[in-house]
Structure formats: C-alpha cells, structure tokens
Amino acid sequence: MANAEVKRRGKGRWIIAGVLILVVAFIWWRHSGGKKGFGGPAVQAVGVAKAVSGPMKVTLDELGTVTPVSTVTVLPQISGYITKIGYKEGQTVKKGQFLVQIDPRPYQIQLEQYQAALAKDQASLDQARSDLARYLKLAAQDSISAQQVTDQKFLVAQDAAAVQSDKANIDSAKLDLTYCHITSPVAGRVGLRLVDVGNYVTSGSTTGLAVVTTISPTTVIFSVAQQNLTEVLEQLESDKTLTAAAYASDDVTKLEDGTLAAVDNQINTSTGMVKLRADFPNTDGRLFPNQFVNVHLLVKTLENATLVPSPAIQQGALGSYVYLVQPNNTVKVRVVTPGPTDGINTVITKGLKPGDEVVVDGLDRLSDGAKIMVAGMESVTTNGAPESVTTINTAGAGSKSGKKRQHRPNDQGSSGAASL
Incomplete structure (x- = not known):
C-alpha cells in the first residue's frame, strides 16, 4: 500500500511538471512572434498591391462662405x-x-x-x-x-x-x-x-x-494657406481656369461647380491665410447667402504619377516607408517620399516605380526581411468618370466607402505604423 501511494504521488508530480512545461513553452512561443518549434519565424499572410502610373488631381479642400454679389x-x-x-x-x-x-x-x-x-x-x-x-x-x-x-x-x-x-x-x-x-x-x-x-x-x-440679395449668380469666399498660394498664382499667371466645387457641410453632397475669380492682394498676418473668391452660376439656388460650404479647388493634375494605396505608407524613425515585396517572398523596408493624396491613393515622388508590389494589409506584425504569404493580388481599376482618378482597390486596406475624399497636397494618408 505504501509503494502504491508513492507511485501515485510521483505520477502526479510528473503531470504537474508537464503542464508547467507546456505553459512555459506556450508563453515563449507567444513572445517569440509565433515561431513554430525550431523552424524560425512564421510566415505572415498579407495583402499586396502594385504601384501604378496614373493621374492625380491636386485639390485644395477649404471652408468657405457663400457671399452674394450684391446685398x-x-x-x-x-x-x-x-x-x-x-x-x-x-x-x-x-x-x-x-x-x-x-x-x-x-x-x-x-x-x-x-x-x-x-x-x-x-x-x-x-x-x-x-x-x-x-x-x-x-x-x-x-x-x-x-x-x-x-x-x-x-x-x-x-x-x-x-x-x-x-x-x-x-x-x-x-x-x-x-x-x-x-x-x-x-x-x-x-x-x-x-x-x-x-x-x-x-x-x-x-x-x-x-x-x-442676389442669388444667381453668387460667389464663395474661402481662404488658403500661404504655402499653397504660389501654385495657385502660377496657374492663374498661365491663363488657366481653376475649377472649384462647392460641397455641403457633410463634404459629400455636391452643390455647385464654379471657377476661381479673384485672389486677395494681401495675406492675413495673424492666420497666414489669403482670401480667394470663386464664382458660381447657382441657377438652382442651392447656394444660400452666408451658408458655410466646403470648397474643393482643383489646382492641377499630375499626369503619369506613381500611385499606391494610402494604407501602404507607414511612419517610423526613418520617416515615410513601405514594405516592398521581394521575389523570395520576403519584405524589405523602402523609404519613400509621398506627394499629394486623395485619401485612397497617394503619389510617391521618390522610392518606388510602377510595377513594384507593396504590402497594404497585415502590416502590424511585419519587419524588415520577414517572410510573407500573399493572400491575393488585388486588381487595379480605372474609373472613367469625369472627376475620378486611377484608384487601387485593395481588400482590407481600411479605405472608407461612401465619402468622396479630395486630394490634398502633402497629406501623408498613412495608417498606424510599426516603429523602425
């Protein structure tokens, strides 16, 4: 009876020790980034997209006030x-x-x-x-x-x-x-x-x-930052007509299309802004005097620009970067210089070329040299609508649907990034 009791106690100790070993192994596995046994890091499933060449409209999105021609x-x-x-x-x-x-x-x-x-x-x-x-x-x-x-x-x-x-x-x-x-x-x-x-x-x-109060035609007065004034004046000095679109407060419902008519002769020293006036025919009366509207001023269109989905751009100690897909199914950190963005796509002025593949989904656990498994290459579609630009549709890229985002110069459009 004594020997049986000793055997049962010894067997219980081994069971407890085995459980503790499994717990320690599980904790180590979790903190080691999901390593499988002794075979190195796990392969990360990601979504990728190719950088493409296409047009990008550079648009200033500002708040304006409907100002009648005469009151x-x-x-x-x-x-x-x-x-x-x-x-x-x-x-x-x-x-x-x-x-x-x-x-x-x-x-x-x-x-x-x-x-x-x-x-x-x-x-x-x-x-x-x-x-x-x-x-x-x-x-x-x-x-x-x-x-x-x-x-x-x-x-x-x-x-x-x-x-x-x-x-x-x-x-x-x-x-x-x-x-x-x-x-x-x-x-x-x-x-x-x-x-x-x-x-x-x-x-x-x-x-x-x-x-x-005059209703039709009418004007909208809005302000732009002084750093954006130069490119506006360059277009006006070239005798180009800059188009402006007025949107409701939700920035989705378009109210009227118009043209830039005048630029004020001085910058407000307290705000660093300069006033601009845009003319609108307002034949249907949708622009009401003193109404606040969102004005999207199309400054220019960049042709043959290198475009990538905005979620692909990350921020870290090196600045803006992307995870560039390598032929051996690994990723490489590539520092890039982003340009204008529309919230969906971003222009890359330096660091990428059309055809390069970048990671747009599954970025949270990536690092330089990490192995990846491509979940699927997303297709590149071009919308032929008059106001559209070449867009890149990617699954899980975090882009919002239903709201028309306007292109803003120097807007990075990056998502939460892993630090480098």
Missing part, C-alpha cells in the same frame, strides 16, 4: 406715408420690379406749383424779350438812351434765369415723384418685411424698406 438695403429718398407694398417676404424679384409706394400727393402738388411758377416767369421773359426788340429798333433811330437798352438786356437775363430755376424745380419735383414709386435695384430675393402700410418713413431712415 442691397433699399432706403427711402423722401419722406411720406407708405400706401402700398408690392412684394411678399422671401419673394424672388427682377430688377426694376415694384416694391413700395410712398404717398405721392404732396409731391404732385409741389410739382404743379413749380409748373405754375414756370409759366409766370416764362411770360415775363417773353415780355422782356419783346420790349428789348422794340428798344433795339428805337435805339437804332436814336430815339431812346443806350442806358435803357442795356437795362432791358439785364432784365431779359434775369427772367431767363428765373425760367431755368423753375425748370430745375420741376425736374426735382418729378424726381421726388419717381422716388415715391420704389423698385428693386437688383434681381434677387427679398428678405422679411421691414415696414407696413401706414408707416411714415423719412429720407434719413437707416432701417430701410426692404433688403434684396
């Missing part, structure tokens, strides 16, 4: 009571369309008074001219003094000046009558009503009778 506050030029309002709030009006009527009767009476004064002074002038003609005949016969003839000439001049004054008064009264009938100075949309029938307005009023 006019219609002010009264004369004083009087409002007798009629000819617009509805929010109505679209044409240039010259009737807006407000001020009581014209006082100005009509004043016009008639000036017309009567003109008739009186015109009669006096005609009489003075008739007398002057008679005096000239008598003077030729030496029947009256020269002084009398001269005085009559002065009287004619005075009556002529009085007639001119009356005519000016009549023109002023007619102008006042015109001011009683107020029309829209521009085509646009009328805002909320500022006055009502029966209100008394004066020529010194600052409130205004109505506010008319």
Whole structure:
C-alpha cells in the first residue's frame, strides 16, 4: 500500500511538471512572434498591391462662405406715408420690379406749383424779350438812351434765369415723384418685411424698406494657406481656369461647380491665410447667402504619377516607408517620399516605380526581411468618370466607402505604423 501511494504521488508530480512545461513553452512561443518549434519565424499572410502610373488631381479642400454679389438695403429718398407694398417676404424679384409706394400727393402738388411758377416767369421773359426788340429798333433811330437798352438786356437775363430755376424745380419735383414709386435695384430675393402700410418713413431712415440679395449668380469666399498660394498664382499667371466645387457641410453632397475669380492682394498676418473668391452660376439656388460650404479647388493634375494605396505608407524613425515585396517572398523596408493624396491613393515622388508590389494589409506584425504569404493580388481599376482618378482597390486596406475624399497636397494618408 505504501509503494502504491508513492507511485501515485510521483505520477502526479510528473503531470504537474508537464503542464508547467507546456505553459512555459506556450508563453515563449507567444513572445517569440509565433515561431513554430525550431523552424524560425512564421510566415505572415498579407495583402499586396502594385504601384501604378496614373493621374492625380491636386485639390485644395477649404471652408468657405457663400457671399452674394450684391446685398442691397433699399432706403427711402423722401419722406411720406407708405400706401402700398408690392412684394411678399422671401419673394424672388427682377430688377426694376415694384416694391413700395410712398404717398405721392404732396409731391404732385409741389410739382404743379413749380409748373405754375414756370409759366409766370416764362411770360415775363417773353415780355422782356419783346420790349428789348422794340428798344433795339428805337435805339437804332436814336430815339431812346443806350442806358435803357442795356437795362432791358439785364432784365431779359434775369427772367431767363428765373425760367431755368423753375425748370430745375420741376425736374426735382418729378424726381421726388419717381422716388415715391420704389423698385428693386437688383434681381434677387427679398428678405422679411421691414415696414407696413401706414408707416411714415423719412429720407434719413437707416432701417430701410426692404433688403434684396442676389442669388444667381453668387460667389464663395474661402481662404488658403500661404504655402499653397504660389501654385495657385502660377496657374492663374498661365491663363488657366481653376475649377472649384462647392460641397455641403457633410463634404459629400455636391452643390455647385464654379471657377476661381479673384485672389486677395494681401495675406492675413495673424492666420497666414489669403482670401480667394470663386464664382458660381447657382441657377438652382442651392447656394444660400452666408451658408458655410466646403470648397474643393482643383489646382492641377499630375499626369503619369506613381500611385499606391494610402494604407501602404507607414511612419517610423526613418520617416515615410513601405514594405516592398521581394521575389523570395520576403519584405524589405523602402523609404519613400509621398506627394499629394486623395485619401485612397497617394503619389510617391521618390522610392518606388510602377510595377513594384507593396504590402497594404497585415502590416502590424511585419519587419524588415520577414517572410510573407500573399493572400491575393488585388486588381487595379480605372474609373472613367469625369472627376475620378486611377484608384487601387485593395481588400482590407481600411479605405472608407461612401465619402468622396479630395486630394490634398502633402497629406501623408498613412495608417498606424510599426516603429523602425
């Protein structure tokens, strides 16, 4: 019985020791990067894609504000009571369309008074001219003094000046009558009503009778950083038309296409930004005054650029790099110089050439010289849409669908990288 008990205890100790050995071996295997037995590092399954040559649109993505071409506050030029309002709030009006009527009767009476004064002074002038003609005949016969003839000439001049004054008064009264009938100075949309029938307005009023804002066409004012201004000016100096697209706040819904119209003449020293203005036809009125929009300004298109998926670019102590696939199914760290990106693809200006294969998926456990197993080569597709560029579709590359990303200069577009 004693010997059996000793054997059972010895067997239990061996079982415990075996379990401990397995646990230690498992921990060592986990910390050694998944080495299988004594055969070296495990092969890492990765997704790869080839660098291709294609176009890349360099686009500045900025925040802008819809700024109408004209915003006019219609002010009264004369004083009087409002007798009629000819617009509805929010109505679209044409240039010259009737807006407000001020009581014209006082100005009509004043016009008639000036017309009567003109008739009186015109009669006096005609009489003075008739007398002057008679005096000239008598003077030729030496029947009256020269002084009398001269005085009559002065009287004619005075009556002529009085007639001119009356005519000016009549023109002023007619102008006042015109001011009683107020029309829209521009085509646009009328805002909320500022006055009502029966209100008394004066020529010194600052409130205004109505506010008319042009809707179509319109402009968008936005700012770009001073480091991006040079390439914009270079394109303008080459007489090239830069296109701008306005997007809603979600940066997905396109509202309108337009063109760059002007660049401000100075940089804001506090922000390092310069203002630009883009013109938009806005025929459907989707751009509303003072609306915030995202402006995508197409500066230029890089032709035959080397493109790789943005997730392939990593960041480390050496800077930007990619894992370049080698013929012996290993990877090599290749330092690259990235250029503009659209969030999906990135231009490589130095370090790669079209046809090179880079790792785009399974990057987290790679290192220089690691063995890989290619899970599958992703196909390269070219979208022929007017606003598209050559894109590289890779499975698991982490690219977002549904949102149109715009190309931004010097945007690295890299994902979480293993440090070198």
